[in-house]
Structure formats: C-alpha cells, structure tokens
Amino acid sequence: MSAPPGTPKVRRFFLALLCLGAIHYTAPWPGPQAVLNTFLVLGLGPGFSSPLAGAAWAGAGGWVLEGSLRLYPHLGGTAFGNMLACLLAYLLLLRWPPHALKPYWGRQAVLVIVHTLLVHLSVSFAAGAHAWGTGWLWSLLLLPAWATVALRLHPPIHRK
C-alpha cells in the first residue's frame, strides 16, 4: 500500500510550521534558534516544489526570528537573507541533486556560510551595524544532524 501523492507536501508544510513555532519559542536560546532557522531555510525550504513557497517559508522564518529577538531598529533583513539563501539552495538542488550524504553535508556547510553572510549583509543594510553572534557556529556544529534529517526523513523531491 503506497502513500498518497500529496502526503510529503503536507508533512513538509506541518514540519515547516512546527519549525516556525520553535523559532519563536526558542528566542531565549539564540544558538538552537539559529539552528532551527537554518534548518528551515536550507533544509526544508528548498524541498518545496515551488521556489515561491520555499522563499515564503524562509522569509517567514526570518520575520519570526527578528520579531522574537526585538533587537534591530528595523526588521526585514534576516527575512531577505533567508529568502536569497533559500533560492540559492533551491537552484543548487535543482541543478545538482544530491546523491550521497557527505557531499550534501559539504554543500550545506558552504550554504550555511553563504547564508550567514547574506543575512549579515541584509541586516546591515536594513538595520545598521549589529553583532554577529554564534548562531552560524551552532548551525555548523549541528549540521550533521539537521542536514541528515533534511535529506533522509524528508528527501527533496528534486532528488528523484
């Protein structure tokens, strides 16, 4: 008995929603919050069949993260960086579908760095100078966990 064709999309949707809520409620712990944000942007977002849906989820994650932090004088920078990083990951996934776990880890590590730079750049543009923080380091350290989850539990449809 095979699962209905819409089931992975629904799962991905609810998982993204759960991730969004987790980002909001992990505001007192910026490290895990950054990991959840990275997982939503680079792990779940590119897996949607439409780049618009992935970018929207990534943007929503950025808005929730900034809103929960309440640190910046003007919001929107993290969301914009999230959307750009998500679109980049989507293009890479579309162009070179992953075939193994470790190359995928390497690609995600590079994307984490790129995502960090993009978010930092857009936040600097929107709100001015700000602290870097250690969220990117948390994302790199926990990359094997969240990247493995993204690849195996919810394999991107482009990999087929």
Place this chain on the structure above:
Amino acid sequence: MRRSGWGLSAVGLSRWALVALLLGNLLWMELGRGGSSRWQHLLNILAAPPRAVSARLERWREYRQERVTSLKVAQADVASLRAQVAALLAAREAEAPRLAEAEEAVRLLGLKKLLPLAFQSARVIVNVRRAPFGGMILDRGADAGLIPDQGVIAPDGVVGRLWDVGATQSSLLPLDAYNASTGVMLARSRATGVLQGLGPGKAAIRYIGNQEVVQVGEPVFTSGLDRVFPRGLLVGYVSAVRPHDVELHVEVVLAAPLDRLGLVLILPAHPRLEVQPPAEPAGAGKPALS
C-alpha cells in the same frame, strides 16, 4: 521554440510573485533604513489626512463642549442675578414706606429747628380729603393738649388747622376746604387777604384791591392776622389773577402736598405774630482774628 516562463501561466505567475516578494521585502528594508526612517515618514504622510480629520473633529468637540459649558454658566449667572435683583426690589419695596417716613421726619426736624416754637408732631392716620365732607385725621387729640384752631404745617408749607379735637384723635381742616379761611399776604406787595378753599389743591385770596399789582408765580405767606399761624409761613404760589369787581380774584396753588402727607407739625395755640429765626451762636460766621 522554448517558452519564456514569465507569462500568465502558473509558473510565470509564481515567478512574478517571487520577484514581488523579494522586491517588497527589499523595499521595506530600504524605506526603513537610516536614522530618520523613510518608512515612518511615508506612514506619516499616509496618516496625515485621517489625522487632520481627527484633529478637526476633536477641535469641534472641544468647541461644542466649551460652548455648552459657557452657555450653562451664563444661564446660571443670569438666574442668580435675577434672583438677586428680585430680592433687592422686594427689600426696597419693603423699606420704601419707612424710608419715605424717615425722610419726612428729617425735613420736619429741620423745620422744627428753624422755627422757635413748641411744636407737636402728629401722624396723619386717615386722609379722605377728596371725599364729600372729608378731611384728615391725626393721631393726637386732647390727651396731647390739643385744642381746635391750632395750625398744622408741613415742611413744604401750611396744611390747615385743627377742626375738631377728640380724646385721642383730631380732625384737620385743610386749606383747600370750602369752609377754610386763612389770613395770608402776598410776598411782593405785602397786600393781605383771606385765603378760601376752592377744591383739591387750590384756593383763592379774597379782599385784594384791584389797584394791587399781583404777578403769577408770586409766593403767598401767612399774614399772622388770624392768630392761628405766625407771619411768614409759605402757603403757596399765585397761579392766576383776574379783576373781579373792585377786587382781584387771585388763585393760589397750595405748596403743601396735601394728598401725600404722613407727618405734620402742630403749632401752639395762638402763636406770636412774628416769629424770628433763632440767632446764630456767638462767634459763628466771624473770621478768627489772628
């Protein structure tokens, strides 16, 4: 031929939506940048019309509230002032008789000081002078030592004489009574005659020869020859003069307001013919020598 993918297809619309999402976010970031937020500036511009309407509405409500408050305060003030005016009018009405009597008493006191006679004061309690066979009733009688034919005067002039004296009251015969006769003299010619009443407020002088020169407006004084009044008390003023046979018919308007008398002075019986005013105290009026 390959399709571009940016048309009205689902993929094209999705791409346009993605571009709009990115550009919208970027526009939001751009508008909110810097110290003075341009986004806030834009919001202020957009909020200006409703803010102006709200301010105008608020001003209108304040104006209306202030107007209503001012009207209520003014109405309360008017009501308070009306009540005060009514109270003052009522107090004045209540005090008017006493005030008039006090003024009359003051004038009587002044007259009493001018004439060195033993006056008795009396109050007019009934005044039916205009009724047939009417007269005035005083509140003094024989108990005060009064006798008939004592003269009665007021500050404005001579009133009449006592006609009948009872135990505690007495009736007064005014000068304008038809049966009243008083010895008078004219101020200018010093011609003497007899004053007889002609009706309310009027009298005529008899026995003035037609060779006398009498002017209208000339004062008329008592002559003192009737031994009721001393000489020189004001009786009235000449109002008309016309020859009548061998004498002049001289009409006189009485000086005393007989209809409004409240207090009168009663002269002693048979007073002296001449009454001199009291002499001034020694030294009064003289300049001090230094």
